[in-house]
Amino acid sequence: MPKEARPSTGEQAKQHALAQLRQAILHGEMAPAQRLVENELAEQFGVTRASIRAALIDLESQGLVERIRNRGSRVRVVTVDEAVAITECRMVLEGLCAAKAAVAASDEQLIELTDLGTAMSKAVADGEPVTYSDLNHELHARIREFSGQETAQELLERLNAQLVRHRFQLALRPGRPQQSLNEHLTMIEAIRARDPQAAESAVRAHLTSVIEALRD
Numbered sequence: 001m002p003k004e005a006r007p008s009t010g011e012q013a014k015q016h017a018l019a020q021l022r023q024a025i026l027h028g029e030m031a032p033a034q035r036l037v038e039n040e041l042a043e044q045f046g047v048t049r050a051s052i053r054a055a056l057i058d059l060e061s062q063g064l065v066e067r068i069r070n071r072g073s074r075v076r077v078v079t080v081d082e083a084v085a086i087t088e089c090r091m092v093l094e095g096l097c098a099a100k101a102a103v104a105a106s107d108e109q110l111i112e113l114t115d116l117g118t119a120m121s122k123a124v125a126d127g128e129p130v131t132y133s134d135l136n137h138e139l140h141a142r143i144r145e146f147s148g149q150e151t152a153q154e155l156l157e158r159l160n161a162q163l164v165r166h167r168f169q170l171a172l173r174p175g176r177p178q179q180s181l182n183e184h185l186t187m188i189e190a191i192r193a194r195d196p197q198a199a200e201s202a203v204r205a206h207l208t209s210v211i212e213a214l215r216d
Helices: 010-026 038-045 049-061 080-104 107-125 129-147 150-161 164-171 176-192 196-215
Strands: 065-068 072-075
Touching: 010 038, 010 049, 010 150, 038 049, 049 065, 080 129, 080 150, 080 176, 080 196, 107 129, 107 176, 129 150, 129 164, 129 176, 164 176, 164 196, 176 196
Parallel strands: none
Antiparallel strands: 065 072
16 A cells, blocks of 8 residues: 555554564564664655554554553563464364364365475575475464464464564574474375374374474
8 A cells, every 4th residue: 555545553554564564573574572762764665653553552462562560561572482382272273273184175275285395495405494394384374274273273373473573583593494394295195195193193293393493
């Protein structure tokens, strides 16, 4: 939306600020512990301080922002212990989604998962960890989508948003993409075989490995 056509107040302004702030946090443009100054953000996004404040309240409820008493807001710092706890919750929900996808996915969707696996293999072979990380994220998103389990999808979107910084750090760790790739290919094969129990087990094994890597 052009700046001159963008509302500076009201619900639309809040939603604009919310979308911009969320994207900046998820893309790493705003680092953990970075202060979020309402005046500066209002000027940056062309909205009122009230709109920014409302957006920050929503982001706080999503676990992306925290308010420090007498110091305002900042991008929330997710500790390793918190990342592990979140991943343990992911294990249950993503295992459910993989099991559902093994039953519900269409043949065309199974081909899409296979193609993602091929692209992930190429990214690892070419030494492109950031590309691999993006494909990794996309694969999990497609499995959630193909499961048809909307409640689990909504919960996982919130959980995964809090793990962005840790996800990128793991992707850049030497040797991690190679290990992770094999785990993801096993997930894909189990879903392609339409074996819900194997699919759930593969997801749990992968996320157990993620937890071990987080603790290293």
